[in-house]
Amino acid sequence: MQISSRFTIAIHILTVIDTFQNDYKVTSDFLAGSINVNPVIIRRTMQSLKGAGLIEVKRGTGGMQISKPMNEITLLDIFNAVEPLEDGQLFHFHENPSTECPVGRNIHAGLDDKLFSIQVAMEDKMKSITLEDVVRDTQDFINKEK
Secondary structure (H helix, E strand, O other): OOOOHHHHHHHHHHHHHHOOOOOOOOHHHHHHHHHHOOOHHHHHHHHHHHHHHOEEOOOOOOOOOEOOOHOOOOOOHHHHHHHOHHHOOOOOOOOOOOOOOOHHHHHHHHHHHHHHHHHHHHHHHHOOEEEEHHHHHHHHHHHHHO
């Protein structure tokens, strides 16, 4: 299992917005140049971020801004905006284990609670890291380059 790049692209978008919003008009083309992906991918990701209330996009004049304080935006908020989980479940269990097999009959009972606890641990960790943390650490690395 691998989480798609939409999650890290979304974090990159938000970090670029904060870093450059006072110096440049941050547009999908500007973001695509930083992230090095097609502007269509940027626009789709921006739609998800906007739908989740994490960014505001200015029509006409262009540009965007982060909608709420960065210390109130967690990695879980960003993840949920761009990686909606089917039925709220991180792990998709195969549909029809055989009831003829003793393992098939009991695999859910033996595994479901473990998968759930893994998901809860991941979500708890993601809740503990804010966009402000990521931006601060990124700025520290940028400053070290100078």
